[in-house]
Amino acid sequence: MDKAQIGNSDLISTVNSRLILQAVRVMQPTYRASVARQTGLKPATVTGIVNDLLSQQILSEVPAATPTGSDESGTRWGRPPLMLQVNADAKRIVAIDLEPDRIRVALTDLLVNVLNYQEQAIDRFSEPEAIIKTMLKLAGRALEDVDRQQLQGVGVSLPGLIDREAGVLISSTNMPKWRDVPIRDILQKELGVPVQVERSIHLAAVYEKWSDPNHAHRTTLMLTLRTGVGISIMHHGHLLTGRRGFEGEIGHTVVDLNGKACECGGKGCLETFVSASAIVARAAEMIHQGKCQGLLTAMRGGTDLRPELIYKFAKRGDRDCARIVQEIGKYLGIAIGNMINLFAPDEVVICGSIDMVE
Amino acid sequence: MDKAQIGNSDLISTVNSRLILQAVRVMQPTYRASVARQTGLKPATVTGIVNDLLSQQILSEVPAATPTGSDESGTRWGRPPLMLQVNADAKRIVAIDLEPDRIRVALTDLLVNVLNYQEQAIDRFSEPEAIIKTMLKLAGRALEDVDRQQLQGVGVSLPGLIDREAGVLISSTNMPKWRDVPIRDILQKELGVPVQVERSIHLAAVYEKWSDPNHAHRTTLMLTLRTGVGISIMHHGHLLTGRRGFEGEIGHTVVDLNGKACECGGKGCLETFVSASAIVARAAEMIHQGKCQGLLTAMRGGTDLRPELIYKFAKRGDRDCARIVQEIGKYLGIAIGNMINLFAPDEVVICGSIDMVE
């Protein structure tokens, strides 16, 4: 049997602190009595924890306010509350987004306002060591004026299969040299602060939940389009994740068993229809059959064959290109429909765009 | 914002009691010091909670035991532990399984040993009121010799879509008269004890987790075959369930977009290939085409056309019937493969059998 969470006063305080911090973040500006009503905690408890958070400067008190009681004539009474809000400046967070073609590093405050942003192009075929060096350089710059005490931690978004427990990037389709790289430990050692890693495609869902306080008991299905298709499911406030991070591979879901062979060994996988390379291949095939003449002309004019070009032609009324786009929708629709049957989500979010990686 | 679990001493005690009870159940017979090591709780804490559980008679102490310490020569030392085990007789549970063609009621003890079992055939077209009356009759009989104090509660397994929060059976394919029946509240009122409802197809997964202590951090995909196909996912110890209980509908996942129209409005749903009625229809179609002559002969002999008959012929070497069975496997395989891509489960369990309902 694994060790589970045990109950002690530590558990109580983390649970309640989070609850209160969350409540203030969502309702701010707000005040102690309101927080108590919302969370179900008693006023005395809220006072204690709020004072604690005030002394840590994670919350701050705002002076002015008017009484909350009122009647139909607009008469107000009662002691005016002391308003609370999150002191965004109390902490700093560094976010590192590794993508096949670039690294993006942001320094944010507690409310995830971006204070500083850097972007640097990389070659997706580089050695991981070199790329990590670049990440460290950018992170170092972001942290130049940050007190280490103030730094909450570093979050890293990775484009591929990860092992969450070990903090390892197992593999990445678009970055072939990355194989079992223990990136969390490397960064943690170099930066000397706690580092967390997560799979890129899931982070949109995490943010969605964070920014929407009513999300706790809903189920959201989020599809992320990029070079391929990823799926994330936020279920009752929890992100569905496998131990090894292998989940979310909707791209290799079979949507047409008579379809083309896929790299994965399957036949008719979703990605044989909706990935950037599949779309381009499909267009090339049609050009070969003498269709999509518009595309051919554009290419002779020096333009690259890219998904967005096909879409542009489709919008302009090119029948053949429109058919390609329509097919993408059809297969995406089948996949989404299947997911809806399985999860009965309260909402489906599609984000990103189908891009090529050089 | 919804009200979340707040932290107070109640939380601590429930968390720790459950932890300890669970540990004892899994390791029994065991002893306090071992429980403390396993759970991470301190010995004094375990003593306190165990004594509490002993006084409630949920646990019992077994006298004999030998010292636990030992060296290579087999020498043993130390104070011999007081062994603990779950006192299965402390509580009684009533389990009611409603199926389209029968009601099954069991009285069990805390370890889910069946003490008493009753089964009664029902007509799936009956009014819900009549069926509930039968359920109450059987439950009443099961409870005849049970002290109400001893009764932990009643669990009901329902064959269809449920609303867990409301305890309502929303609809059931095989029991057309059941529409939005608030069965939990009805039973609760009549029996005067807490009633919980769950969807039948998911309960195999729940039991699987309960009976396997190492299950907490695994992901299991469980397919349940009956008149159709249901899927349950046990993920990190939690059953994936939607608020309205609409999930698990893998049967209406599209596996062949050129397939037949399905009742649900889709085309090529899994259930158009692997449900009992679909299989029979497929065989009838083949007979019409002059195939499956063996089946035809059997049917002229008065045998009903049922899935198991087709399977019997397939096993005997009937080529056409074998093809039907093979097709079932093919489509089931696609659906399962897709699920594996999505969830990367640690294991896939297929249970049940494809049955007809009269």
Added chain:
DNA sequence: AGACATTATTTATGAAGTAAACTATGTCAC
């Protein structure tokens, strides 16, 4: 009989939530 190892309990302490009393602070009526 006494050393030893291990299990189990007791006692004292501390952390956290909470009920209830109490203080604080505004508005309004007079």
Added chain:
DNA sequence: GTGACATAGTTTACTTCATAAATAATGTCT
């Protein structure tokens, strides 16, 4: 202005739990 009123927030005394540390219990072995 003064006091009633309503609501916000704090203080105090108390309870519940976990826990560290001391202690007791119980067997084997020398």
